[in-house]
Amino acid sequence: MIRVGTRGSALALAQARLVASRIGDDAELVVISTAGDKSARPIRELGDGAFVAALEDALRRGEVDVAVHSLKDVPTADTDDLVIAAIPVREDPRDLFVSSTRGGLASLPQGALVGTSSPRRAAFLRSARPDVVVAEIRGNVETRLRKVQAGEFDATILALAGLRRLGLPFADDEVLPTSVMLPAPGQGALAIQCRTDAHLLRGRLGALDDRATRVGVTAERALLRSLGASCELALGALASIAGDLITLDAALAADGGIARFRGADRDPLELAHRAADELGLVTRAR
């Protein structure tokens, strides 16, 4: 059997089931609880990789053979003993704006209270709607939706991919265009991780890897890494691939302003470096 380690949230389980079904009939799920799940504190106080570390430790201890993560949670630093053996085809990477009336951002009344714990979402939302009040919200997708329904918040922002994987409905009006809200680097993609020395397993997992997704998220994550690789960074980045040309859109919010980059190259790493140079230059000049 191939033991697929996952967090216990409904979304994590849905993602892990998706991966397990693609690995084959011999894959079974093993639920591991992580520091991010146990804590009520905001993710950025727990440090990068709060959701990831416990699964990685389970891989190292040999308790699981494969770990499934949301790629945006996985730190960009290399690990010698673990490898992201596959990044399957990406789901829609955009964010959703979910309000109690479910009418999207346009229908949000002036001065509304929006719950998000992501500095990126908060900064881009404030830029689009300076009137709204942003406050910290914690919990998984269902908890956040419940808090909005209960009136604790007027709205929240969630990854479209998460709702789709959970089979939850949403309207087109709720999708935030990337011109308003660029997703986090790697958002919508899954990381299938295993031990570097598990050569046979890597051969099987490698078949699930999608080259276009891998190249695109590599550019996004290389940019994040160049800029300091922290989840406190209000960075949005989205790469799209057409043939061998990679187009990277990125936006970095700092000191009340937003620096934007749009460029294209065939080399994902060169493109990321260009974006980092440009965004770094603009934000340093402020």
Place this chain on the structure above:
Amino acid sequence: MLTRDDPDLAALLMARGFSVVTLPCVRLEPVDRAALRAVLVTLAARDVLVLTSPAGVDAVADAIDLRAVPCPIAVVGRATAKRLHAHGRAADHIASAPTARRWRASFRCQAVRSSSRAPTVRSAIFPRRFARVALECAR
């Protein structure tokens, strides 16, 4: 007649009384670095990176950090292994001759010896056009 551009060897031969005509049959050109990079960032999902010459090692080293390559590296010939070592990475497999049959036999042999290695290669990257070997290995 020297079929490669090797001034050191030509000088050595001339010093020993040979008359040397150099007629290079191989010309090295810079690789398309962007295209190479776009392939090399997918190495984590591959079984092996095959480097077939010291020049190939240098080309890949110019594109990425060879020490951080997340899959085994197989090389053809000791000179290639030595160049790889100079870039800070040891070869995981060394084939003694650049023929498809020899490479495959060598890889399989080492694969069997080291139980943690995959005995067959499903997915490999060959910076040089070495497709016949790839096909043979995939069988």
